[in-house]
Amino acid sequence: xxxxxxxxxxxxxxxxxxxxxxxxxxxxxxxxxxxxxxxxxxxxxxxxxxxxxxxxxxxxxxxxxxxxxxxxxxxxxxxxxxxxxxxxxxxxxxxxxxxxxxxxxxxxxxxxxxxxxxxxxxxxxxxxxxxxxxxxxxxxxxx
Amino acid sequence: xxxxxxxxxxxxxxxxxxxxxxxxxxxxxxxxxxxxxxxxxxxxxxxxxxxxxxxxxxxxxxxxxxxxxxxxxxxxxxxxxxxxxxxxxxxxxxxxxxxxxxxxxxxxxxxxxxxxxxxxxxxxxxxxxxxxxxxxxxxxxxxxxxxxxxxxxxxxxxxxxxxxxxxxxxxxxxxxxxxxxxxxxxxxxxx
Numbered sequence: 001x002x003x004x005x006x007x008x009x010x011x012x013x014x015x016x017x018x019x020x021x022x023x024x025x026x027x028x029x030x031x032x033x034x035x036x037x038x039x040x041x042x043x044x045x046x047x048x049x050x051x052x053x054x055x056x057x058x059x060x061x062x063x064x065x066x067x068x069x070x071x072x073x074x075x076x077x078x079x080x081x082x083x084x085x086x087x088x089x090x091x092x093x094x095x096x097x098x099x100x101x102x103x104x105x106x107x108x109x110x111x112x113x114x115x116x117x118x119x120x121x122x123x124x125x126x127x128x129x130x131x132x133x134x135x136x137x138x139x140x141x142x143x
Numbered sequence: 144x145x146x147x148x149x150x151x152x153x154x155x156x157x158x159x160x161x162x163x164x165x166x167x168x169x170x171x172x173x174x175x176x177x178x179x180x181x182x183x184x185x186x187x188x189x190x191x192x193x194x195x196x197x198x199x200x201x202x203x204x205x206x207x208x209x210x211x212x213x214x215x216x217x218x219x220x221x222x223x224x225x226x227x228x229x230x231x232x233x234x235x236x237x238x239x240x241x242x243x244x245x246x247x248x249x250x251x252x253x254x255x256x257x258x259x260x261x262x263x264x265x266x267x268x269x270x271x272x273x274x275x276x277x278x279x280x281x282x283x284x285x286x287x288x289x290x291x292x293x294x295x296x297x298x299x300x301x302x303x304x305x306x307x308x309x310x311x312x313x314x315x316x317x318x319x320x321x322x323x324x325x326x327x328x329x330x331x332x333x334x
Contacts, residue, residue, distance in 0.1 A: 008200055049211045056215065089183070089282075099278070 001025050002043035007032035009114050011105045012061045012087040013047045015079070017118050018125040019062060020046070023076070024069055032114045060087045078132045079125070156226045156233055158198040162206045165192050166218035173216035180209055185283025187240050195236065197285050198224055237286050244284045248294035251277055255297035259304060270305050273298050 003020055005013045009032070021028045033039060036048050046053035047061040056064050062083040066076055085091075085098035086105075104124075108117050134142035162181075166174050184205055186194035196202040203222075210220035227233040251273060258269040277298050284291065304311040 006204075049207050055208050055211055089279075090180070 001027065002029050002031060002040075004031040004033055004040060004043040004045050005047045007034055007114055008109055009105075009117050010087070010109060011083055011102050014105055014117055014121045015083045015125055016046055016053070016061045016065055018122055019065055019071075019076070021122070022126075022129075023071055023073075024065070030115070030118060058090075058092065060084050062087075075129055075133045075136055078136070079128055082128075156230060159195045159225050159227070159236075160198045160203050160206050161189070161193065161195050161223040161225050162186075162210060162220060163193050163223065164210065164213045164218060164220040166213055166216060173212070173218075177209060177213055177216070180212070183279070183283065184209075185240065185244070185285065187236055187243075189236075195225075241286045241288045244280060244286075245288040245290045247280045248288065248290040251280065251294040252290075252297040255294070255301045258301055263308075266301070267305055270298075270301050273301065 003017070003025070005017070009017070017028070017030055031040065031043055036045075036050065039045050039048070044053070045051040046065070048054055052068065053065055054061055059067065060080075060083060063080050065071075066080055081093035082095045082097045082101060085093050085095040086102035089098070105117075105121065108120060112120065131142060164177070166177060168174070181194055184196060184202070186196050186206075188194050194206075196206060203224075206222055210222050213220040227236065254269065255273050258266050258273070261269060277294055280294070281291070300311065300315070303314075
């Protein structure tokens with residue numbers, strides 16, 4: 001499927017794209033547009049105001065995607081807490097990783113185009129997933 | 144950027160994002176949630192249900208999501224890009240935002256200085272809280288006033304005190320004697 005979001009991806013869009021490709025649609029192709037007026041037909045929009053996969057209630061787009069696709073993997077929800085705090089910064093969750101990850105993503109978006117950013121952040125989120133998976137299994141921080 | 148627009152006074156006026164919104168009085172929970180969000184973003188309040196931020200990709204996106212939140216809560220919201228009609232009007236807006244941040248920075252500085260005389264455990268907790276608050280204020284500070292440096296320095300000094308009380312107190316004492324340094328409260332008990 002084709003998926004489309006706003007250009008200039010930061011944490012919520014980069015992590016959502018990773019989530020889509022890993023857990024929802026392995027064949028996903030991503031496109032980027034400047035605003036809601038330029039949405040192409042036949043592509044699933046995400047992280048854009050007024051669409052299904054956007055912010056809803058207290059949720060950022062990553063959390064909305066988890067809910068609407070019934071993904072209840074606790075490791076993904078642990079990552080969701082980081083994305084939520086990096087994106088919304090409302091202190092709902094204790095996620096000390098958030099400000100650091102936010103800065104990394106914002107910096108990347110300054111030196112990379114959106115496809116490059118997704119390419120680089122994919123392994124970052126893979127790594128975070130593995131880290132929190134092991135942490136959950138061990139019951140403590142992995143080495 | 145806005146700061147340069149305002150500083151050199153010759154280029155064209157900066158662009159602002161304006162959010163015009165209306166929310167039902169009841170229930171009050173979404174109203175206060177929206178207001179908390181806006182406060183955190185550091186908006187200038189231009190009127191009842193009308194707030195502004197200097198426009199950039201981030202502020203545009205953030206206010207866009209607030210607009211979505213308002214609409215989901217049964218209210219109405221419109222997002223505008225606008226320019227003040229005169230430089231004087233923009234200056235007024237900038238000044239108001241600066242003053243709001245200045246107040247926050249001075250309060251942080253006062254808190255940081257007061258924590259010098261607190262018991263060690265409490266001082267550590269204060270440091271964490273103040274570092275976090277300082278980060279938040281800096282994030283919503285679009286036109287940094289000189290008082291920002293005072294808050295930065297006071298929180299950094301408190302950090303140094305927590306990490307190495309003796310060295311920090313010695314430094315504070317020395318600068319007080321030479322009459323050049325920042326004023327720190329009388330040393331209290333460290334341990």
